[in-house]
Amino acid sequence: MKKYPHTQSRLKLLFLFTLLTGLTTLSNSISAQSKCMIYGSVTTIEGKTYEGPIRWGNEEVFLSDIFNSEKISNPYIKYLNKSNFKTTYKSSTHTHSRDWVNISVHTDRQSTSSFDRKFQCRFGDIKSITVTGRESVSLELKSEKFINLKGGSNDVNTSISVLDIELGLINLNWNKVDIIRFFRPAQKINDSFGQGIYGKLTTTQGEFTGFVQWDHDERLLDDVLDGNSSDGNLKIPFRKINNITKQENGCLVKLNSGREIELYSTNDVNSSNKGIIMSLPNIGRADFDWKHFISFEIMSELETENLCDTLFPESERLYGKIVTKSGKEFEGVIVYDLDEAMDSELLNGYNDDIKFSIPFRNIKSIKPMAEDYSSIELKSGEKLFLGDQADVSYKNAGIIIFTSSEEYHIVKWSELEKIIFME
Numbered sequence: 016m017k018k019y020p021h022t023q024s025r026l027k028l029l030f031l032f033t034l035l036t037g038l039t040t041l042s043n044s045i046s047a048q049s050k051c052m053i054y055g056s057v058t059t060i061e062g063k064t065y066e067g068p069i070r071w072g073n074e075e076v077f078l079s080d081i082f083n084s085e086k087i088s089n090p091y092i093k094y095l096n097k098s099n100f101k102t103t104y105k106s107s108t109h110t111h112s113r114d115w116v117n118i119s120v121h122t123d124r125q126s127t128s129s130f131d132r133k134f135q136c137r138f139g140d141i142k143s144i145t146v147t148g149r150e151s152v153s154l155e156l157k158s159e160k161f162i163n164l165k166g167g168s169n170d171v172n173t174s175i176s177v178l179d180i181e182l183g184l185i186n187l188n189w190n191k192v193d194i195i196r197f198f199r200p201a202q203k204i205n206d207s208f209g210q211g212i213y214g215k216l217t218t219t220q221g222e223f224t225g226f227v228q229w230d231h232d233e234r235l236l237d238d239v240l241d242g243n244s245s246d247g248n249l250k251i252p253f254r255k256i257n258n259i260t261k262q263e264n265g266c267l268v269k270l271n272s273g274r275e276i277e278l279y280s281t282n283d284v285n286s287s288n289k290g291i292i293m294s295l296p297n298i299g300r301a302d303f304d305w306k307h308f309i310s311f312e313i314m315s316e317l318e319t320e321n322l323c324d325t326l327f328p329e330s331e332r333l334y335g336k337i338v339t340k341s342g343k344e345f346e347g348v349i350v351y352d353l354d355e356a357m358d359s360e361l362l363n364g365y366n367d368d369i370k371f372s373i374p375f376r377n378i379k380s381i382k383p384m385a386e387d388y389s390s391i392e393l394k395s396g397e398k399l400f401l402g403d404q405a406d407v408s409y410k411n412a413g414i415i416i417f418t419s420s421e422e423y424h425i426v427k428w429s430e431l432e433k434i435i436f437m438e
Contacts, residue, residue: 078139085167139327242278364401
């Protein structure tokens with residue numbers, strides 16, 4: 016990964032200070048995520064409906080998990096094409112709200128361009144997903160805005176599992192599914208796909224407590240840690256593990272019984288591990304590279320009030336103030352990177368091989384610092400330097416801001432001083 020010249024030490028210090036000081040306040044809300052399972056109904060093409068906890072493929076099971084795909088088209092490219100980055104342009108839309116630019120993302124369906132982008136949002140921000148083809152869906156956000164998506168990950172054209180409240184477990188193939196609707200259960204549900212893996216992650220950047228995805232995969236206590244031992248291959252359920260400590264060529268695994276086992280030669284326990292993802296409320300999620308991992312202690316989940324509804328409000332259009340380097344200021348509806356328009360979409364960036372994915376609704380301001388990185392101030396008070404992604408570097412395609420129903424401006428990344436997001 017490219018390092019930021021003359022700034023790496025400063026980045027690490029800021030990262031440590033701002034995140035570690037926020038851990039105390041985060042710990043009380045983070046444990047609620049395990050209760051926030053994906054729940055809803057799945058209706059088949061034959062009209063049969065099943066309701067209960069949902070697991071996407073053999074992976075996503077919590078509302079904080081991320082749905083990944085690609086937008087079929089980018090409706091904002093037409094503004095770039097006809098404006099060629101001039102300063103001010105007129106819009107033909109005549110409504111008076113944050114929906115001045117009332118563009119459905121599914122328009123111009125057949126168009127393609129180099130500005131077509133990946134789409135990411137958390138399952139908790141989704142109202143429904145309609146299967147429109149073998150590799151395509153129409154995704155509806157809670158705000159009732161639709162986005163047409165195609166491929167982009169194994170989240171499309173996958174199996175859907177439902178723990179039906181009457182029938183039990185049902186596994187449905189993609190070609191059998193018509194629509195999935197997401198909502199909160201009307202009453203307490205005892206059945207689930209399992210408890211999340213919760214604990215304290217010790218890294219070279221400090222200690223973090225919360226729910227994890229091990230190797231981008233295992234996220235439930237009944238999932239297994241796979242590795243070779245001196246006596247053969249072992250598959251140990253996470254619920255039986257007390258802690259995992261990295262060694263030179265593998266890991267030392269201590270069970271709840273006190274027994275210790277050395278494991279090696281699989282990507283669960285060596286440098287082939289894809290990374291350890293931790294959910295951080297009020298921030299988003301952090302994906303720790305194996306090089307940062309020191310140990311992980313599995314802990315009992317804290318019992319707290321279920322915060323699902325407050326963690327995942329209805330999506331809103333991005334709105335705020337743009338300040339340019341020349342001193343100009345514009346306030347209005349924002350399209351970020353000529354692509355992201357909703358506060359439920361994610362901003363991505365790296366800090367020393369730790370990848371952050373942050374919902375825009377959690378961001379207070381963005382300030383470009385150099386070609387390769389930006390300062391991100393969060394509404395919770397944390398600050399991060401993030402780089403190496405288009406969202407936070409010179410690769411950013413620019414910002415459109417609609418200042419009224421008839422006027423908009425395009426600001427190049429190189430001209431941007433700061434973005435301040437507003438309610």
